[in-house]
Amino acid sequence: MTWLLQLARRIAPTLVALVMALLITGVFILIIGENPLAALGALFDFGDSATAQANSIGVWINRATPLFLSGLAVSIGFRMGLFNIGVEGQYRVATVIAAGVGAAIVLPAPLHILVIVLVAMAAGAAYAAIPAVLKTTRGVSEVISTIMLNSIAIGLAAWFVRSPFADPDLGAGETAATRPIDESGHFPGLNDLFGTLGLEEPRRPVHGFVVVAIVVGIVMAVVLSRSRFGFELRASGLNALAAAANGISSKAMVIKAMLLSGALAGLVGLPDLLGSAHRFQTDSFVAGYGFTGIAVALLGRNRPGGIALAALLFAFLDRAGPRLQSEGIPPAAVTIMQGIVVLSVLIVDEVARRRLRRREERRARAQDPATRSEESAAQPEVSS
Template sequence: MMKLDKDKLILGAAGPVLALVSSFVLTVLVLLATGLDPIEPITLMIDNAGFADIQVLIVNQTGIYYLAALAVAIGFRMNLFNIGVDGQYRLAAMVSALVGASIELPGPLHILVIVLVAMLTGAFWSGIAGILKTTRGVSEVVSTIMLNAIATSLVAWLILPKNFGVQPAGSNNLTTGEISESGWFPGIDMGEGNGVIYGFTFVALALGVVYWFVLNRTRFGFDLRATGASESAAQASGVDAKKMILTSMLLSGALAGLSGMPTLLGESHTYSLDFPVGVGFTAITIALLGRNHPVGIFFAALLFAFLDKASSSLDTEGYPKEITKIMQGIIVIAVVVSYELVRRYGLRRQQQKVGEELAAGGAIKTDKEVSA
């Protein structure tokens, strides 16, 4: 038993390690092919990460990525591919910002209303894909991609000044109006102009603990994992597979809706045209790299946040900031290839062990027959 656990641990770590090592090597080769120094950009990013203000940015971005990746991971554990996290995240941020700016409530209640609206909006948008899958058999990949496009258009329409948008004087930007201070989530001021760590970042980490507990220590989590492993087997054991699919999509969307809360409640206090986009797509890679485990997802989110924020001064040193995008893209490819190689190796290893056990059993039987 201990031997099997050790093998699982090694195989579980082999995927991410192989992906990171191979992505680093490939990045170096790409930089060499373009005539750039392959080491100095990485050194510069490591040096930048030593500054307190960059560290705050990295921590804040980690919280955002962590929430979005947890949303993706819930779908993955259910064998669902929720590509719509980005649309759910943006629509939820938009609607919750509209509601937050239009009401006046005491501090904690104001924040609670905004958070609940974000969760409900994200759950509603992902629930559409869940209903289509459970009632019509529509692939969640297709429906969530289309819902992303619809969400983009819907947000663009809602933020128009003739609808719910506000255009600040002398600006081409459009916003939803500013949320009053009672709706701001308090953070930790690092002082000396180093910025503020979003308070919602700690909520994100707490949700990671909740995610682990629900999946590994509750009946619901067992049913979810069982359905993801084999829908027919789960149904045979009494689990309502369609209900689990819909519930998983709703939970995934609710977490996706929370992904915008660190920025909305901690910094911008409004939704505008320059609100961060693409978070949901990056979260897919983070969830894959982290193997859908809350600890693995955290370190993967930290890595991508580092690549995003520590590269801010590369252009001033003569290196294009797009280097980080190349690195992230290579990581995506490396994750897919590495995990497939590890999966195939694990399968061969398992077959080999079964063969060894059968051979050992046959040898024991032969010895007994001889002694008889």
């Protein structure tokens, strides 16, 4: 019963925040003159036919996978007290380099995919090393440097796709893109799994990279909670001076945390690259995962399990976007709802944290003999 009570205490603030978010969003929908109940029905409408439902589930999976990886990458910095706002640029650079290298080599299928994954992680880590070095050597804020590097990444990716990795077979009027990756570098999809489970197969590819994301999440959960690195990361984030007194170098932890965060960021673009696109193309590249990953990490409280649930929630809302538009609700409603969810969770968590702190302070004062004697002495004597 004790663990059930603890679980309920952890889940209750999030559930309260979600209810608040739904109510606030309902008020917003009323203000724009639409029906909140129709919007709520559209959120949970996966389609009328079996094929439409399978397609909706596939879109949900495809959207949740990069959001989870992005949130995981951001959470590494948050645990250290670092704000890696550069996941957006890191996964853009990593994706274009992985696409170019993957198209330039031909290897057996498992090895080919492994090389592409390692190249993407190395490229993301290398790009994240720039703000890490600037912070540890020059004291440059990682917030400023990573935001600036996001803008540089756009131009850098455009140069890669037009010069060293450009597809020579594309015509002058076609959109710049890298060479296509050979079939041995394609990650198997999950469409056949739907048929195995007796469901209709989606018409669009369902990225099998979700399996890799689950494995990465499990590994990171173990590393962050059971390893020396995870302990040093938490210790440095909670109190850098105390950690340094125990022989933990804050500068070394900044480098390690940013490199790991960048390596995970390098995986964000791979579900689309290896699952369906098989090349980097400027007009079809899906941007925005890095910035949304910040909200996902906050909502998931920087824990892999919570980040997975937050990614599923955000992907669920994104999936409902077209259906909401059919009900006359603008696409911005989804973004507003996501923002309200994060703000509600943060506000409810802060209120709960303050109440818990006041309760602990009262309990400590009640158990302190010196405090009790002072309170007794301060009370006026009552004459008989």
